Amino acid sequence: MKAPYLRAFTLFYLLFLYSPILLLPIFAFNDGRVVAFPLQGFTTAWFAEMFADQNLRIAAKNSLVIALSVATLSTVLGIFAARASVRYRFPGKAPLMGLIMLPLVLPEMIVAMALLVVLLSMGIPLSLFTVIVGQVLICTPFAVAILTSAFQSLDRSLEEAALDLGETPWSTFRLIVLPLVMPGIMASFLICFTISFDEFIIANFLGSGQPILSVYIFGQFRFPAKVPSMLALGTVLVCFSIILLGFAEYMRRRGIAKAGGKDSGGFL
Amino acid sequence: MAATPGSEARAGLKLISPTAIYVILLLAVPLATVLIYSVMTGGRGNVSLPLTIENYTELASKSVYGYILLKSLLVALTVTAITVLLAYPVAYFVSFHVKPERKSLWLFLITIPFWTSYIIRVSLWFVILGYGGIVDSALASIGLPPLNIASYSILSIIIVLAHAYAPFAVLPIFVSLEKVDRSLLEAGQDLGESRWVTFLRVTLPLSMPGVIAAALIVFIPTVGDYVTPELVGDGKEPMIANLIETQLLKLQNFPQGSAFAVVSMLMVGIVSVVFVLWNRRYIGGSK
Numbered sequence: 175m176k177a178p179y180l181r182a183f184t185l186f187y188l189l190f191l192y193s194p195i196l197l198l199p200i201f202a203f204n205d206g207r208v209v210a211f212p213l214q215g216f217t218t219a220w221f222a223e224m225f226a227d228q229n230l231r232i233a234a235k236n237s238l239v240i241a242l243s244v245a246t247l248s249t250v251l252g253i254f255a256a257r258a259s260v261r262y263r264f265p266g267k268a269p270l271m272g273l274i275m276l277p278l279v280l281p282e283m284i285v286a287m288a289l290l291v292v293l294l295s296m297g298i299p300l301s302l303f304t305v306i307v308g309q310v311l312i313c314t315p316f317a318v319a320i321l322t323s324a325f326q327s328l329d330r331s332l333e334e335a336a337l338d339l340g341e342t343p344w345s346t347f348r349l350i351v352l353p354l355v356m357p358g359i360m361a362s363f364l365i366c367f368t369i370s371f372d373e374f375i376i377a378n379f380l381g382s383g384q385p386i387l388s389v390y391i392f393g394q395f396r397f398p399a400k401v402p403s404m405l406a407l408g409t410v411l412v413c414f415s416i417i418l419l420g421f422a423e424y425m426r427r428r429g430i431a432k433a434g435g436k437d438s439g440g441f442l
Numbered sequence: 443m444a445a446t447p448g449s450e451a452r453a454g455l456k457l458i459s460p461t462a463i464y465v466i467l468l469l470a471v472p473l474a475t476v477l478i479y480s481v482m483t484g485g486r487g488n489v490s491l492p493l494t495i496e497n498y499t500e501l502a503s504k505s506v507y508g509y510i511l512l513k514s515l516l517v518a519l520t521v522t523a524i525t526v527l528l529a530y531p532v533a534y535f536v537s538f539h540v541k542p543e544r545k546s547l548w549l550f551l552i553t554i555p556f557w558t559s560y561i562i563r564v565s566l567w568f569v570i571l572g573y574g575g576i577v578d579s580a581l582a583s584i585g586l587p588p589l590n591i592a593s594y595s596i597l598s599i600i601i602v603l604a605h606a607y608a609p610f611a612v613l614p615i616f617v618s619l620e621k622v623d624r625s626l627l628e629a630g631q632d633l634g635e636s637r638w639v640t641f642l643r644v645t646l647p648l649s650m651p652g653v654i655a656a657a658l659i660v661f662i663p664t665v666g667d668y669v670t671p672e673l674v675g676d677g678k679e680p681m682i683a684n685l686i687e688t689q690l691l692k693l694q695n696f697p698q699g700s701a702f703a704v705v706s707m708l709m710v711g712i713v714s715v716v717f718v719l720w721n722r723r724y725i726g727g728s729k
Contacts, residue, residue, distance in 0.1 A: 177535065177538075177539045180531055180534065180535040180539060181535060181539065183531050183532070183535070184531070184532045184535045184536070187528060187529075187531075187532050187608075188551060190605065190608075191552065191555045191605070191608055191609065192555055193570075194555075194563050194566040194567060194570065194605070195555055195558060195563070197566065197570065197576060198562070198566065201569075201576075209569045209575065209576065211576065211579040211580045211582075211583050250460075251460060251461040251464055252461070254457055254458055254459075254460050254461045255458055255461040257457055258454050258455075258457035258458035258461075259458070261454070261457075262450050262451070262453055262454025263450060263451070263454065264450065264451040264453075264454030264455050264458075265451055265455075266455075267454070267458075270458060270462050273462075273465050273466070273469065273470055274461055274462070274465050276465075276469065277469070278662075279658075279662055279710075279714060280662070280666075280707070280710075281662060281663065281666020281682070281683065281706070281707075281710060282663070282666060282668075283666045283668055283682070283683035283686055284473075284476075284666065284686075284703055284706070284707055285469070285472075287476070287686055287687075287690055287699070287703055288469075288473050288475065288476045288703070289468065289469075289472045290690070290691075291472065291475060291476060291479065291690065291696060291699075291700065292471065292472045292475050295475070295489075295696075307468060308468075310464070311464075311465065311468055311469055314461065314464075314465070318461075372559050372560050372561065374560065374561050374668075374669055375668055375669075375683075379687070379691070388559070388561045391559075391561050391565065392561055392565065392669065392673070395565040395568060395569075395673065401569060404562075404565070405566075407562075408559065408562040408566070411558070411559050411562060412558045412559070412562070415558050415559065416554060416558070419550075419553075419554060427546075
């Protein structure tokens with residue numbers, strides 16, 4: 175490897191990217207309510223405070239329910255759209271796929287507000303359910319993107335062989351297609367779960383003040399006394415998402431290896 | 443399967459229908475509603491006829507709306523420029539100077555921070571840059587005066603956004619650099635051009651589609667960001683999303699808020715179309 179300057183720049187860039195995440199555990203274990211240097215000594219008090227926080231527990235449970243529902247729904251909707259767009263030609267395909275992928279290029283606030291205006295006008299009360307409905311819109315494009323590449327790497331002759339051997343279209347899908355795209359489905363589920371768990375705008379505006387983790391964190395950072403326990407929570411969340419992502423990346427690579435393709439890079 | 447075009451179309455439409463119905467009902471209909479509301483007469487929390495363009499003339503007549511639109515546009519374009527300029531050398535390094543089997547590990551390292559809680563990352567910057575925060579206290583411990591960066595709202599918004607969306611920019615640039623035919627570079631150098639000139643005349647133009655895609659991917663979420671101006675900028679420098687919130691939720695002025703949302707969508711749309719057209723030039727040129 176040559177190019178020492180480029181290498182140094184890249185390492186410096188990584189340091190910039192990681193700096194907040196590296197500071198998280200440092201101050202989460204720091205024995206001082208004020209988040210500033212010099213460090214005061216080691217403590218696990220903030221983690222204890224975090225675990226004792228009843229509201230936090232409710233918020234975490236709500237977020238978990240939302241994220242699991244959103245990941246499931248988005249992945250299912252993603253399977254329909256990705257399969258249809260890879261496998262079939264039909265009228266209106268381009269505009270329909272464009273509409274499905276639209277939230278990727280639309281500021282999230284606009285999606286949230288448009289939905290909110292309609293819900294308020296129809297008199298539908300805001301709840302965890304409306305948050306799920308909104309977040310599915312945001313997550314489905316990601317699911318479609320991941321699943322499209324999974325369906326594309328599928329060898330069509332395998333399906334044709336199964337059909338020729340007398341399987342019905344549905345049993346072919348279940349026995350041949352589904353197992354082969356399973357890694358893509360897992361990756362899509364994990365990515366959608368992560369996005370939903372992290373999502374703030376829809377959780378805040380379509381949740382009408384329900385305790386949801388991202389909204390709760392946002393609120394707590396305004397009280398300096400609460401910041402250390404939020405840093406402890408952040409440390410836990412970062413570890414959690416690195417584990418999830420490592421798993422998603424593993425599934426993705428296994429999927430590519432299974433389909434006999436070549437690894438071309440990371441997510442998206 | 444000897445599918446006729448007609449049966450194939452039916453099968454495709456049937457398969458896509460659940461997703462299509464979902465997005466039509468919950469995305470297309472709400473967006474259309476916003477469009478219709480923006481030309482209606484409004485009071486607090488309701489809308490009524492007659493149709494009017496007053497909401498739009500109101501936007502044009504009050505300079506605060508134009509100021510916020512322009513500010514959001516400039517902040518987002520600055521962030522986009524910084525992000526793309528910083529990301530290019532990184533993508534270049536990974537594509538040209540990292541062994542093929544190590545590439546996905548590097549990309550994975552670059553993307554991890556993006557997938558860790560956005561709200562925590564942004565909030566952390568609030569603690570890092572704030573008065574008496576991590577930067578200031580670190581400076582104080584080596585005897586330097588505090589910078590109090592957070593008091594410069596726009597500067598701190600730019601820093602935080604450039605950090606938050608950085609990994610977004612690396613991936614598309616990397617993908618386009620990977621597609622650059624390496625033999626073209628050798629040809630350029632065999633014909634006596636320096637490495638720098640080869641880069642300017644071959645690599646850079648060929649990777650422009652990735653650069654423009656990266657710019658677009660960073661620009662869109664940045665221009666609509668809500669959390670950063672609210673938290674890091676202390677709400678003193680609202681951007682588009684914050685104003686939409688004020689109009690629709692705090693003032694409950696649906697038509698006015700809708701008109702502002704439509705105008706901002708148009709603005710984002712126009713910038714995106716400019717990017718896409720610019721991109722087309724390079725795609726046309728490289729084939």
